[in-house]
Amino acid sequence: MxxxxxxxxxxxxxxxxxxxxxxxxxxxxxxxxxxxxxxxxxxxxxxxxxxxxxxxxxxxxxxxxxxxxxxxxxxxxxxLRVPSLTVKEVTFMKQLLSSRMRSAEEIVQQLAKLLSALTSYTAIVLGPSESQAKLRQVQLVPVSSRQIYLVGVTDGGLLLNRMVEIPSGVDAESLASLQQWLNQRLAGLTLEQIKAQDLLALQDEMQAGIDLFETVMDELLGSVNQQEVGKVYLGGTTNILNQPEFHDLHKVRAILELLEEDALIWEAMAQAAGKGVTISIGAENALSAMQECSLITAEYRLGDGLIGHFGLLGPTRMNYDRVLALVQGVCETLNQLYGL
Amino acid sequence: MxxxxxxxxxxxxxxxxxxxxxxxxxxxxxxxxxxxxxxxxxxxxxxxxxxxxxxxxxxxxxxxxxxxxxxxxxxxxxxLRVPSLTVKEVTFMKQLLSSRMRSAEEIVQQLAKLLSALTSYTAIVLGPSESQAKLRQVQLVPVSSRQIYLVGVTDGGLLLNRMVEIPSGVDAESLASLQQWLNQRLAGLTLEQIKAQDLLALQDEMQAGIDLFETVMDELLGSVNQQEVGKVYLGGTTNILNQPEFHDLHKVRAILELLEEDALIWEAMAQAAGKGVTISIGAENALSAMQECSLITAEYRLGDGLIGHFGLLGPTRMNYDRVLALVQGVCETLNQLYGL
DNA sequence: TATTAGCACTCGCCTTAGGAGAGTGCTAAC
DNA sequence: GTTAGCACTCTCCTAAGGCGAGTGCTAATA
The missing domain is CATH 1.10.10.10 (Winged helix-like DNA-binding domain superfamily/Winged helix DNA-binding domain)
Incomplete structure (x- = not known):
């Protein structure tokens, strides 16, 4: 230049x-x-x-x-010169992110809180994609005559839950045999690997009803292919009210209404998938309500094949130095705590 | 008067x-x-x-x-004269609330959306209390050497999930025997009834380790006694921006910040527990940020012993007639769909 | 040629003043 | 007990004037 x-x-x-x-x-x-x-x-x-x-x-x-x-x-x-975080901030982060989390959901929720607490911006965290999660065990819990609950445990001890609508008239035995078969054949594979297998061929091996097999597999793998809209976790949505550029009610409303639209947010964030840290400034954002905002996104890994994205949304007059330092710090901390 | x-x-x-x-x-x-x-x-x-x-x-x-x-x-x-809902509204409600829900959580989330969509107020829905839920079956899924995942199925086919931190060194057999025992002795009881039993006496019957038994029961019953803060689901938080009395940024902030405080919201709502439909007007509300708001609360039942509360928060200049009609309608509809 | 001092000019913001509009409270009549 | 008439009050809107910050231009300077 x-x-x-x-x-x-x-x-x-x-x-x-x-x-x-x-x-x-x-x-x-x-x-x-x-x-x-x-x-x-x-x-x-x-x-x-x-x-x-x-x-x-x-x-x-x-x-x-x-x-x-x-x-x-x-x-x-x-x-830009990215400063380093203070020792205080790093320990604070470790503390909040490690305090005996019980599930990926809790980690992710906590992450949203953490990010918004350490900035005056709004944190957006997408629930992790499960396609890279390595399955260790599957359990099928009958719930009613038409539903079973599928509990998958990943290698790292995180959970994949699915409610599956099954054809009526499935007996306990076929469930049990399906479960056994799933555990034998699928353990150690990621959902993506499972998806890639020739399911029709596998199906032949199976004794249990075809319908049952199909519905269970569909549900288990549902999130892999279709670029599905997962859960969106927000932190500090009210932070933008403290930004002078949002002293205008119309702007506030536009942003807050946008933040309620999980599908749009998911899409905006997911565009940055696989690109490491991205920064979209003002009109670089596709969404019209974000034209006066900047969005910084990054990838987090929960060690276990669970990969997701998080980001910070603020005015274009955002403190890029600090936010970038924070984003890096969070990535490192998560790696230390839940790393491979 | x-x-x-x-x-x-x-x-x-x-x-x-x-x-x-x-x-x-x-x-x-x-x-x-x-x-x-x-x-x-x-x-x-x-x-x-x-x-x-x-x-x-x-x-x-x-x-x-x-x-x-x-x-x-x-x-x-x-x-006040409570009007009746239009046929259109009733069918709309039934449609949104019944469209093959998979879990209590989804129902409750949908309820929040529904309520806010049909009013211009903010909907607050508390996750259901489980103390009246009748347990049908329990499954213990080992997750790691220190954690098991407890999946409870209620009589009506809703789920109670718990992650339990267990003492290390528990083998698969004691887990299996604990599971069997739980199913034999607790099936058909509500959590409250289980709580009321003499657990120490029961424990003697058990062969498995005392530590394991205690931690599992603690976790299962945790939500019953302590007036715990559960999940709070919100709908239409931006609706208040459309109310002329909230054209003031300070008021907006006060309310939005309050709505992020799950604990305060839970407490405010839970005060109405067991009272049917309640109406708190303006300064009748304990929370200072709500002094210019009215809160209407009611109880919902998901048929299965899952009881919770929902409410609508708006300015004191709220359309009480309509909101009351809506609240009644929702209760009736839920009863029809998931009723006893 | 690059830099600087000086100065007129522009524009937003604040305060002030005045007029319009809506609604009240009071008084006196019915 | 009810009503018409009227003076009064208070908010809201608009216009005008002064202030302050900052610019762009010009001419002088190194």
Whole structure:
């Protein structure tokens, strides 16, 4: 990018200041707060250039400048310095994430709370995908004449639960034999591997009713292929009310209503799947309600083939440095606690 | 209450009007809209009386009147006429609540959505208490060397799940024998009945380790005695943003932050336990953030000993008639669908 | 050529003032 | 007991003026 050193300094200063104050930044305040060794007039010229290049915007003629989406983008790509977390924060994280969790759901819920507590943004955590989970054991619990409850335990001791509607008239024996067969043939495989097998061929081996077999397998593998909408966990939805850019009720409503739409949120987050840490700034987001927000996403792993995504949603004037540090910290901590 | 007929009419008119318009009601508009056969001046006198008696308030000297909490209370106790739901609404309810639910959790979640969709208020649904649930079957699924997963099936086919931390060194046999014993001795009892038994005596019968027995029973019965905070399901939290009284960001924040505090919400709702339908108006609510809200609560039964509470939270200027009709309708519908 | 000081100008925000509108309370008449 | 008439009060809306922050331009300077 053709930005000389001083332009980079000025852009950095403006982004940095604006992130803290939420007020347009003027040339004088930059020359006061940052030691650039030039006068406000010179800075004004630089600002004027930066505006023409699309990195800055002016709310109105006689106001200071604020970063444009492109300005933030440049900041994030080239200027940012990710600080390290304090020892305090790290221990806090470990404490909250490790305090004898009982299920993946609890971990994930706690993660949402943690993220929102350590920022003033809204945390979004998607429930983990199970397709990489390695099955260790399956138990079929009869619930009624038309339903059984399938409890799967993964290698790492996390649970996959499914309620299965079965054809009526299935007796306890066929259930038992199906269960035994499932445990013999599927143990040690991930759901994806199971999916990849030739189920029709397997089915022939089976003695139990075809209907029963099919419905159970369908249900067990249901989440693997179709890019299903799973559970969405939120933390700190009210945090955005503290952001000055959301002192407008219409904006607040747009965002809060969006956050209630699990399907949309899931989709927006899932787009970042497999890309590590992603940052979407303002209009880079597809959803119109998010055009004034930035979304930072990352992947978490619960060690056991359970992979999911989490993210932080805030105004474009987000504290990228800190959020990125936090995201990295969370990933590392989860790895330490539940790692492979 | 010493309110003559005309005063009741005037109070009714004011409450009715104010619920619809959210604007202070003047004497002239009453005499126009309602056929009381008297002039505005007369109505003014009545209003003045009603204000002195504490049923009305005046936002400022030259505005119309609005109902006070006490005014709403009188309206709710003595003036209200609960309309019946339209056929459309009833079928809509049945459809949403019956569409092959898989678990109590799903029903309850759906209930929250339904309630908020049919009103412009926020729905609060507490997860069902399990103490009245009749146990039919228990299955113990080993998860790791330190954990087992307890799956209980109730008489009506709903699930009680628990993760139990067990002492290490428990072998499969003692698990199996414990499971068998649990099924023999506890099937057909409610959790409360189980709790009431002399567990120490029972324990003597058991061959398996005492530690194991104790931890499993503790976990199974944990929710019965301690007035535990269960899951809180919300629907339509953004609905309050549409209420004119919440066009103020501070109030919005207060309410939304309160709604994130499951423990407080649970407590506020649970106070109405066992009282059928309750209505708390404005300052009748203990929570300060709810002083300008009304909360209507009722009990739902999922047929199977699973009893819980649900409610609707809105401004004191709530459409009590409609909400009460809806609450009744929901109770009836649930009874029809999952009734005893 | 790059930088700087000086200065007029712009625009949002705050305060103030005035007028319109809605509704009351009081008084006197019915 | 009820009503018409009327002065009064208070909010809301709009316009006007002053303040402050910040810019863009010009001309002088290193």
């Amino acid at each position: 053709g930005l000389d050193k001083r332009k980079r300094q000025v852009l950095y200063a403006i982004v940095h200041d604006y992130i803290q104050t939420a007020e347009p930044v003027g040339s004088r305040s930059i020359s006061r707060r940052y030691e650039l060794g030039v006068s406000p007039a010179t800075i004004r010229n630089e600002m004027s250039d930066l505006e023409e290049m699309g990195f800055l915007e002016q709310p109105h003629t006689s106001a200071g400048r604020i970063p444009s989406d492109r300005g933030y983008r440049f900041y994030v790509d080239s200027l | 010493g309110l003559d007929k005309r005063k009741r009419q005037v109070l009714y008119a004011i409450v009715h009007d104010y619920i619809q318009t959210a604007e202070p009601v003047g004497s002239r508009s009453i005499s126009r809209r309602y056929e009381l056969g008297v002039s505005p001046a007369t109505i003014r006198n009545e209003m003045s009386d009603l204000e002195e008696m504490g049923f009305l308030e005046q936002p400022h000297t030259s505005a119309g009147r609005i109902p006070s909490d006490r005014g709403y209370r009188f309206y709710v106790d003595s003036l």
